[in-house]
Amino acid sequence: MTDFTLASARDALKAKKISSLELTTALVKAVEEARPLNAYVTETPEKALEMARASDTRLAKGEGGALEGLPLAIKDLFCTKGVRTTAGSNILGNYVPPYESTVTQNLWDAGAVMLGKTNMDEFAMGSSNETSAHGPVFNPWMAKNSNSKLVPGGSSGGSSAAVAANLCLAATGTDTGGSIRQPAAVTGTVGLKPTYGRCSRWGIVAFASSLDQAGPMTKTVRDAAILLKSMASIDPKDSTSVDIPVPDYEKLLEGGIKGLKVGIPKEYRMDGAPPEIAALWDKGAEWLKAQGAEIMEISLPHTKYALPTYYIVAPAEASSNLARYDGVRFGHRAKGVRDITSLYEKSRAEGFGLEVQRRILIGTYVLSAGYYDAYYARAQKLRTLIARDFTEVYKKCDVILTPATPGPAFAVGDKSDDPVAMYLNDVFTVTVNLAGLPGLAVPAGLTANGLPLGLQLIGKAFDEATILRAGLAIEQAAAFNHKPANWWRAA
Amino acid sequence: MSPTSSSTAAQIIKGQTGDWEIVIGMEVHAQVSSNSKLFSGASTEFGAEPNNQVSFVDAGMPGMLPVINEKCVEQAVRTGLGLKAKINLRSIFDRKNYFYPDLPQGYQISQFQNPIVGEGEVFIDLKDGSSVLVGIERLHLEQDAGKSLHDQSPDNSYVDLNRSGIALMEIVTKPHMRSSEEAAAFLRKLRAIVRYLGTCDGNMDEGSMRADVNVSVCKVGGYDKFRADGSFKHLGTRCEIKNVNSMRFVAQAVEYEARRQVEIIEGGGTIKQETRLFDSKLNETRSMRSKEEAHDYRYFPDPDLLPLELDAAWVETIKKSLPELPDEKRARFVAFGLTPYDASVLVAERELADYYEALAKGVDAKAAANWLNNEILGRLNRDSLTIADVPVSAAANNAIVTMVADGTISGKIAKDLLYIVWTEGGDPRQVVEARGLRQVTDTGAIDAAIEAVIAANPDKVEEVKAKPKLAAWFVGQVMKQTGGKANPGAVNAALKKRLNLPDEG
Structure with missing residues (x-):
């Protein structure tokens, strides 16, 4: 029951082969049994069953939305009305929002069922889910002949683990520098970061406003198309939401990729990258070529500036976005303080984890008088150049194929003491956020150790349909049907 | 300016x-x-x-x-x-x-x-x-x-x-x-x-x-x-x-x-x-x-x-919808004949300027400004009120000032009339008619009043012939006799004629 995809469950519900209650009950049980993975921080079984019953009523009448009765996991960055929302941080404490994010509201309006809220790096700052105040999430995958626990990627690590371990049919994620695509790639799942402005940011706890974007994390490319269609909307409550109609992505999956021009950026061939990554990349190009695509080498000359640019822009925005967590109105408030300055200092020191504090400090620094021009202003110029690189190559090609990550999942604790090593996980993904483009991570193979690896397809702005179609081509060619062994139930 | x-x-x-x-x-x-x-x-x-x-x-x-x-x-x-x-x-x-x-x-x-x-x-x-x-x-x-x-x-x-x-x-x-x-x-x-x-x-x-x-x-x-x-x-x-x-x-x-x-x-x-x-x-x-x-x-x-x-077109639309601003209004008021200072005072508040304009319609600008300054604003200041609180409309004041200008009522009656409409309300023209406040320009009525005053004060008639300045006393008596309704100019002229006083008297 829990191996259903969104598409297959939808069809089975429609054909009345199963009920949403049966499906939801099975998933609620799976979620409970998988607590050792720590994928969920808040389970909402009662709410799930209630929503499932309501869906069954509608389905019985032949009614219902595009996601009617389909159980989903929601990253804990989305504000959910009446359900605790922590953003993976102690500073929000037991914050219960009195409002529902636009994206999740869209999902409930489409009939989806909420299973709970998934774990994540604190304020989405991390690439391994180790910065969460709720503790790390464990990747359902383990390397061959090894018992060492691996990270599920981050920041949407709870969502990626939940999808990979069949603890939901699909999940929402958010992606500021790779937080959907990187965890998807290291868990053998599909992750799509839509074009900036495609999904509303209203009600999503902000990390870096000019980069944050919600997207689907699913078992298949088709599911990503289905889920994106319901998540996306034009939202007057988000000034950066873009007024372009949302197409039927699932329908647009058809048609193949004959004649599709696929760019291979030479700057993404990094020295010291594992040979398995390069080999997989080549294989991906061959698969696409075999289905009629035209492969061409392209150049994105400012790629090398992407990571430093990102680590100026994102912390700068974060330092300001996180100023509202001050212990005054909601969330954690330090005790035993006598004045307002110590209330701020103590509440924030206690409430924020070290990585978040590090980024607030970096962000505050790069915006400070005397440093602004040297850092923030230059980063903005570079951001323009990075975006222009893409504009140039899209005169020649339709999509860009790159590896999704520089390597497979690593062991818990391996990189947590070395921020720069951790930041390098996003080397292939951050450019896409800086340019505001859509990017899709698709599972494409296993390492010799049996760990999943993914490829990334980068598209033109608002052309999610084309990368989904190319992603489907890779998915079909790779015939990736591996699943992790269920070790957590025993644990 | x-x-x-x-x-x-x-x-x-x-x-x-x-x-x-x-x-x-x-x-x-x-x-x-x-x-x-x-x-x-x-x-x-x-x-x-x-x-x-x-x-x-x-x-x-x-x-x-x-x-x-x-x-x-x-x-x-x-x-x-x-x-x-x-x-x-x-x-x-x-x-x-x-x-x-x-x-x-x-x-x-x-x-x-x-x-x-x-x-x-x-x-x-x-x-x-x-x-x-x-x-x-x-x-x-x-x-x-x-x-x-x-x-x-x-x-x-x-x-x-x-x-x-x-x-x-x-x-x-x-x-x-x-x-x-x-x-x-x-x-x-x-x-x-x-x-x-x-x-x-x-x-x-x-x-x-x-x-x-x-x-x-x-x-x-x-x-x-x-x-x-x-x-x-x-x-x-x-x-x-x-x-x-x-x-x-x-x-x-x-x-x-x-x-x-x-x-x-x-x-x-x-x-x-x-x-x-x-x-x-x-x-x-x-x-x-x-x-x-x-x-x-x-x-x-x-x-x-x-x-x-x-x-740019939206900005242009807003520009076209702008009201007349104080400086332009002030310039226009000065062109009407007001002093720059009076004009500045009147345009300082839009309500006051609007009130003034309605009051001054068809009458002498200066006379209207004086009426507003001396009679209306004076009264408001005394009671710590603003122009928004005036119980008498600008149109009513316009009627009063117009009646003074065309000789229907005297300046003194005008002040009484304002007091009446201020405290009791009513249309100034109707009040004038109803209470008989109309200025007497009918020479017959004035002559009759003069005769009555002369008859009652024969000694004064002799005095005024020696001291023409005493004519003012006679004017006052005649005004009193007519209940203030007589046109003082007409009374003056008729007295001079009756008493054979020189013009410069």
Whole structure:
């Protein structure tokens, strides 16, 4: 029951082969049994069953939305009305929002069922889910002949683990520098970061406003198309939401990729990258070529500036976005303080984890008088150049194929003491956020150790349909049907 | 109008070492008249219970996003146009970052390098009837903060977020004011302009308008050098006096601050650039924080908002809808025949100017102005009322003044008539008819009254022949006899004729 995809469950519900209650009950049980993975921080079984019953009523009448009765996991960055929302941080404490994010509201309006809220790096700052105040999430995958626990990627690590371990049919994620695509790639799942402005940011706890974007994390490319269609909307409550109609992505999956021009950026061939990554990349190009695509080498000359640019822009925005967590109105408030300055200092020191504090400090620094021009202003110029690189190559090609990550999942604790090593996980993904483009991570193979690896397809702005179609081509060619062994139930 | 940019006499402070000039610039925060806040739908009404007009956005809740209120943008553009300023079709909202309990987001959304309105100008009207040009540097839109309440409990401070997120226009002048009178006159004129435009109610008591006043002093001549080459080195170090909330306090604060600075400099000290508070009870300014203690606001463009792009045609539409502003109205009133001073007084408030215009319709401008000043405003001032409280309509007053002009009633009856309609109401023309107040110009009636007075006072008739000046006594008696309704001119003429008095008598 829990191996259903969104598409297959939808069809089975429609054909009345199963009920949403049966499906939801099975998933609620799976979620409970998988607590050792720590994928969920808040389970909402009662709410799930209630929503499932309501869906069954509608389905019985032949009614219902595009996601009617389909159980989903929601990253804990989305504000959910009446359900605790922590953003993976102690500073929000037991914050219960009195409002529902636009994206999740869209999902409930489409009939989806909420299973709970998934774990994540604190304020989405991390690439391994180790910065969460709720503790790390464990990747359902383990390397061959090894018992060492691996990270599920981050920041949407709870969502990626939940999808990979069949603890939901699909999940929402958010992606500021790779937080959907990187965890998807290291868990053998599909992750799509839509074009900036495609999904509303209203009600999503902000990390870096000019980069944050919600997207689907699913078992298949088709599911990503289905889920994106319901998540996306034009939202007057988000000034950066873009007024372009949302197409039927699932329908647009058809048609193949004959004649599709696929760019291979030479700057993404990094020295010291594992040979398995390069080999997989080549294989991906061959698969696409075999289905009629035209492969061409392209150049994105400012790629090398992407990571430093990102680590100026994102912390700068974060330092300001996180100023509202001050212990005054909601969330954690330090005790035993006598004045307002110590209330701020103590509440924030206690409430924020070290990585978040590090980024607030970096962000505050790069915006400070005397440093602004040297850092923030230059980063903005570079951001323009990075975006222009893409504009140039899209005169020649339709999509860009790159590896999704520089390597497979690593062991818990391996990189947590070395921020720069951790930041390098996003080397292939951050450019896409800086340019505001859509990017899709698709599972494409296993390492010799049996760990999943993914490829990334980068598209033109608002052309999610084309990368989904190319992603489907890779998915079909790779015939990736591996699943992790269920070790957590025993644990 | 005789506008001059810098040639009016500066206020001179006589120090022990010589004469000093004052230089003043101002930053005025004017609350935009709008039903809802700058970036949220919460109400802006004054006087609500604390924290009753707060949206999730205003409270800085996680994940909440600002959405620009178009009405506020329109009001800023309207104000910019009223200040004869350049409207920037592209402007940017920035975040000004600092921590304070009444600032829920931890930043104020403001405009830093790219404001919505650029350079403009305001003519201020001085008591001697002259006008002085004060340059406007810029106008930008920003959010107001909430209010910290420290006096509700000995142990706790409270925060009222009703004001949080309300739209403010910050209007920054060039350092073009040179006396406390000019500073107060600027604020008065700016208030008149925004009230005419309907973009700010200008209620300083409610905090709708407040000024930060920058004051410096320099040796006589320094200012002219500054105006010649634009270099601030000719001016003294300035101090900013925060949140001054009345015209009178602005003048007092400038006076105090300038003298304080002169005393320090003459005593061998130097002025530190700092922010100061004006204490209206003690009539002094006090240090708030020095330049070194000033915040580093870490301004950067707000990524939640797109650059604000305005359509030139839209701006043009707003321009066409602007009302006549005080300066134009004043010029028109002067052309009617009013003195510049009278015209300035009348245009200071739009309601007053409108009232005057309705009152003056078809009658002599000067006579109408005198009637308004002497009879209406005098009475209002006595009762501490404003023009909005007048119980007699401008049209009714117009009827009274018209009746005086065409001889229907006498000037004295006019005053009585105003008193009647003021206290009892009614249409002046009907009251005149109903109570028989019509001026008697019928020579027969006047002659009869004269005969009656002569008959009763034969001795006076002899006296007046010897002393023609006594004719005035006769006029008075005849007026009394007619109940004040006789036309004094007609009485005078008839008396002279009857008593054979010389014309110059």
